[in-house]
Amino acid sequence: MSLNSKIPAGELSQKWSLYKNNCKIVNPANKRSLEVIVIGTGLAGASAAASLGELGYKVKAFCFQDSPRRAHSIAAQGGINAAKNYQNDGDSVYRLFYDTIKGGDYRARESNVHRLAEVSANIIDQCVAQGVPFAREYGGMLSNRSFGGTQVQRTFYAAGQTGQQLLIGAYQALERQVALGNVTMYSRHEMLDIVKIDGKARGIIARNLITGKLERHFGHAVLICSGGYGNVFYLSTNAMGSNVTAAWKAHKQGAYFGNPCYTQIHPTCIPVSGDHQSKLTLMSESLRNDGRIWVPKKQNDNRKPNEIPEDERDYYLERRYPAFGNLVPRDVASRAAKERCDAGYGVGTSKQAVYLDFAAAVIRYGTIECSKQGNHSPSAEEVRKYGLAVVKEKYGNLFDMYAKITGEDPYEVPMRIYPAVHYTMGGLWVDYELMTTVEGLYCLGEANFSDHGANRLGASALMQGLADGYFVIPYTLGNYLADDIRTKAIPTDHPAFVEAEKQVADRINKLMSIKGKQSVESIHKRLGLIMWNKCGMGRTAQGLQEAIVEIQALKKEFWSDVFIPGTIEGMNNELDKAQRVADFIELGELMCKDALNREESCGGHFREESQTPDGEAQRNDEEFMYVAAWEYNSDSKWTLHKEALNYEVVKPSQRSYK
Amino acid sequence: MEHYNMNLTLKVWRQQNAQSQGAFETYSVKEISSEMSFLEMFDVLNEQLIHEGKEPITFDHDCREGICGACSMHINGQAHGPWHETTTCQLHMRAFKDGDTIVVEPWRAAAFPVIKDLMVDRTAFDRIIQAGGYISVNTGNAQDANNLPIAKDKADESFAAATCIGCGACVASCKNASASLFLSAKVAHLALLPQGDAERKTRVLNMVEQMDKEGFGACTNTGACEAECPKGISIMNIRRLNAEYIRAGLSGSIAK
Numbered sequence: 001m002s003l004n005s006k007i008p009a010g011e012l013s014q015k016w017s018l019y020k021n022n023c024k025i026v027n028p029a030n031k032r033s034l035e036v037i038v039i040g041t042g043l044a045g046a047s048a049a050a051s052l053g054e055l056g057y058k059v060k061a062f063c064f065q066d067s068p069r070r071a072h073s074i075a076a077q078g079g080i081n082a083a084k085n086y087q088n089d090g091d092s093v094y095r096l097f098y099d100t101i102k103g104g105d106y107r108a109r110e111s112n113v114h115r116l117a118e119v120s121a122n123i124i125d126q127c128v129a130q131g132v133p134f135a136r137e138y139g140g141m142l143s144n145r146s147f148g149g150t151q152v153q154r155t156f157y158a159a160g161q162t163g164q165q166l167l168i169g170a171y172q173a174l175e176r177q178v179a180l181g182n183v184t185m186y187s188r189h190e191m192l193d194i195v196k197i198d199g200k201a202r203g204i205i206a207r208n209l210i211t212g213k214l215e216r217h218f219g220h221a222v223l224i225c226s227g228g229y230g231n232v233f234y235l236s237t238n239a240m241g242s243n244v245t246a247a248w249k250a251h252k253q254g255a256y257f258g259n260p261c262y263t264q265i266h267p268t269c270i271p272v273s274g275d276h277q278s279k280l281t282l283m284s285e286s287l288r289n290d291g292r293i294w295v296p297k298k299q300n301d302n303r304k305p306n307e308i309p310e311d312e313r314d315y316y317l318e319r320r321y322p323a324f325g326n327l328v329p330r331d332v333a334s335r336a337a338k339e340r341c342d343a344g345y346g347v348g349t350s351k352q353a354v355y356l357d358f359a360a361a362v363i364r365y366g367t368i369e370c371s372k373q374g375n376h377s378p379s380a381e382e383v384r385k386y387g388l389a390v391v392k393e394k395y396g397n398l399f400d401m402y403a404k405i406t407g408e409d410p411y412e413v414p415m416r417i418y419p420a421v422h423y424t425m426g427g428l429w430v431d432y433e434l435m436t437t438v439e440g441l442y443c444l445g446e447a448n449f450s451d452h453g454a455n456r457l458g459a460s461a462l463m464q465g466l467a468d469g470y471f472v473i474p475y476t477l478g479n480y481l482a483d484d485i486r487t488k489a490i491p492t493d494h495p496a497f498v499e500a501e502k503q504v505a506d507r508i509n510k511l512m513s514i515k516g517k518q519s520v521e522s523i524h525k526r527l528g529l530i531m532w533n534k535c536g537m538g539r540t541a542q543g544l545q546e547a548i549v550e551i552q553a554l555k556k557e558f559w560s561d562v563f564i565p566g567t568i569e570g571m572n573n574e575l576d577k578a579q580r581v582a583d584f585i586e587l588g589e590l591m592c593k594d595a596l597n598r599e600e601s602c603g604g605h606f607r608e609e610s611q612t613p614d615g616e617a618q619r620n621d622e623e624f625m626y627v628a629a630w631e632y633n634s635d636s637k638w639t640l641h642k643e644a645l646n647y648e649v650v651k652p653s654q655r656s657y658k
Numbered sequence: 659m660e661h662y663n664m665n666l667t668l669k670v671w672r673q674q675n676a677q678s679q680g681a682f683e684t685y686s687v688k689e690i691s692s693e694m695s696f697l698e699m700f701d702v703l704n705e706q707l708i709h710e711g712k713e714p715i716t717f718d719h720d721c722r723e724g725i726c727g728a729c730s731m732h733i734n735g736q737a738h739g740p741w742h743e744t745t746t747c748q749l750h751m752r753a754f755k756d757g758d759t760i761v762v763e764p765w766r767a768a769a770f771p772v773i774k775d776l777m778v779d780r781t782a783f784d785r786i787i788q789a790g791g792y793i794s795v796n797t798g799n800a801q802d803a804n805n806l807p808i809a810k811d812k813a814d815e816s817f818a819a820a821t822c823i824g825c826g827a828c829v830a831s832c833k834n835a836s837a838s839l840f841l842s843a844k845v846a847h848l849a850l851l852p853q854g855d856a857e858r859k860t861r862v863l864n865m866v867e868q869m870d871k872e873g874f875g876a877c878t879n880t881g882a883c884e885a886e887c888p889k890g891i892s893i894m895n896i897r898r899l900n901a902e903y904i905r906a907g908l909s910g911s912i913a914k
Binding site: 069071129130136138142168185240277278405407474521522563571 | 674693695701705707709713714719720722723724726748750773774779784789791793794798799800801802803804806807808809810816821823848853
């Protein structure tokens with residue numbers, strides 16, 4: 001099957017308007033008889049389910065958590081971008097579009113990204129109308145801050161908890177639709193397969209995680225909004241339950257997987273403290289607004305940070321990238337940290353960390369505050385006192401979290417940070433309408449591949465999730481369902497449902513019958529190590545080839561030696577986890593194959609063979625300016641399809657933040 | 659910071675499902691690092707149980723960053739354990755010392771029935787939100803965000819109430835198992851904003867009615883909820899809730 005991205009004709013800036021003017025619409029009476037299944041209730045899923053419910057569709061929403069309010073979107077800290085230009089600093093839809101394309105290292109589709117920038121302003125309006133309490137200035141206007149990879153202030157935020165506030169806004173809109181009877185909510189449910197009839201997605205098999213029973217659900221269309229797959233690395237900033245299963249089942253039913261190797265390693269996370277570590281914690285990128293990143297100039301310097309004088313510190317980001325300094329994009333900042341640590345300049349007991357230091361910010365803010373009070377020659381203590389108060393107001397919750405996890409006081413000693421897996425730009429391939437290669441099967445938010453190319457800019461994930469759910473899918477789904485109004489709800493005793501349920505049950509029985517010796521967790525950890533070491537921040541052909549062999553061997557071990565206690569009936573977290581890990585193993589192999597195929601460096605994908613003389617990512621536009629969309633054939637076998645990326649407006653160049 | 663290892667005795671509530679009778683079981687764990695989080699200590703215990711061919715302990719957890727509100731253990735008689743304004747997932751083993759015995763129970767409240775072991779059913783909170791914890795605005799209705807200036811102190815106060823993570827610690831800590839702090843945080847979040855004004859009266863009446871229907875107790879101003887809340891939600895929100903409730907009642911509004 002050849003890829004048709006269905007990009008509308010016309011000028012880039014007119015495409016979305018033209019699409020909206022011309023797409024088909026379902027009349028209200030018909031909407032009532034059309035059923036839509038939404039998998040996942042994070043920003044993308046909750047906003048889609050709520051908006052479609054408002055339009056009158058019959059929606060069924062599923063999440064594995066006990067409540068839709070717990071989805072991992074809630075953990076996003078820093079903010080959400082929008083081209084409002086409230087700061088009068090030169091922002092525009094075009095500039096947000098351009099920054100996102102460039103930030104993505106010219107590996108995203110222009111038309112999708114432009115649409116994202118266009119609807120970004122509506123998102124802020126919508127969220128404020130819902131009562132999302134964004135940060136404000138004294139005049140009552142919305143406040144903005146800077147984020148990495150941009151030179152304007154376009155990031156809206158709610159302290160360090162922007163994701164939480166946006167998700168609660170979407171969750172409340174969703175619960176309102178539940179109360180009105182437009183959405184039926186199925187929490188503690190996991191989607192375990194897509195049901196296809198005549199080539200179209202027509203429903204799902206889901207497992208009730210409390211009873212263990214399998215359920216069949218019909219839908220005229222199915223939306224996968226299940227988030228990213230960073231937990232393939234075992235250690236990541238993702239929530240413990242975040243998984244690829246829904247997307248992977250869709251992939252095995254014919255949805256191509258786009259750019260699986262594009263992984264975002266976030267530069268500012270709390271370093272690993274030991275083998276017991278179950279997850280990693282992000283310190284918001286907004287900290288790089290005021291924090292300065294440094295390592296000692298001397299290798300293996302064991303002095304305490306406060307004992308190292310200013311001239312013996314290497315502020316390596318400011319040194320290497322004077323134009324953007326500490327606010328270079330995430331991929332660049334992460335690689336620079338790795339480079340310093342690999343070269344022996346790392347700090348802390350593990351030597352796998354760099355400092356994030358607020359001392360200069362404390363002095364700067366303290367001086368301003370003293371001056372506001374008319375104190376123009378303050379003492380060092382006064383400056384520090386007022387400076388700390390400002391830093392505390394801006395980042396207090398992040399500092400508290402750091403102190404709880406590490407036992408160190410970041411107001412006194414610089415934070416230690418190191419990059420960690422945070423986000424996956426890859427995901428199910430979708431066309432302009434967010435439809436996968438399976439008809440009637442859509443994918444929204446982080447679960448799809450579409451808008452961030454090879455690297456996502458900070459504060460863009462929340463934007464994309466809500467853009468897809470609030471403002472894109474209500475139009476594009478109607479365009480599809482308008483041709484489906486004559487299709488009656490298909491009874492779930494249809495042979496396709498029976499067969500799909502049987503397949504799922506067989507797989508669960510097989511897993512439970514292995515009765516081996518290794519725990520699910522221990523195998524997941526081993527998968528994570530392979531991925532981190534060989535498909536992480538630096539990748540080589542040799543390492544990737546080895547990883548593929550190791551993962552295939554691990555898969556055999558899993559299916560012959562895993563031990564899952566308990567029973568199929570009733571709540572069994574180990575069984576839930578085993579099914580997810582089984583899918584992660586298969587995904588890991590595909591990620592390595594994709595990374596091996598892409599013999600260039602771009603964004604978060606760094607092939608060590610392909611770098612400039614000064615160690616920057618070296619793209620190869622001649623050969624690799626395409627989206628790699630992988631079609632699943634059979635066990636360990638995929639076919640690569642390429643969607644060429646045509647840049648009509650932006651001229652790709654070597655990305656420079658110097 | 660000095661790190662150390664410890665051996666611990668754990669008394670954990672085990673309960674197969676909502677219908678069965680539960681009981682405490684005693685376990686010992688060894689060589690627990692002070693750098694671990696409390697839940698990582700539970701991971702060690704669970705791996706140990708799996709290794710022995712036993713069923714691990716079921717508990718709710720997800721983000722492990724203190725923000726999703728999933729984790730919910732009652733530790734040594736305190737919701738989320740001994741640290742102030744800290745969720746169970748952010749509690750670290752530095753809080754304990756070698757030889758300690760730690761008692762771990764699920765939330766105890768009639769409106770939060772146990773699903774299994776330490777996991778309870780908190781969907782009652784979702785239903786309270788369904789009763790009115792929102793602003794009725796459809797997608798696409800919004801005006802430009804800055805057309806509605808909101809004073810910073812009001813916005814900050816609203817935000818402070820909105821940081822509730824819906825974990826249920828307030829209910830578990832309350833001798834009456836009241837959900838007043840949870841409910842009041844939502845009422846305050848929306849009542850403090852001009853956007854929430856139109857539905858202000860019916861919202862509070864409907865949400866309180868739903869809370870009562872779910873079997874939560876009444877508030878007697880003991881203050882345990884505020885003391886144990888991992889997000890420091892202020893009990894002043896309950897004062898606001900009462901004021902909103904009376905105001906709505908006096909105006910003649912009725913729950914729908």
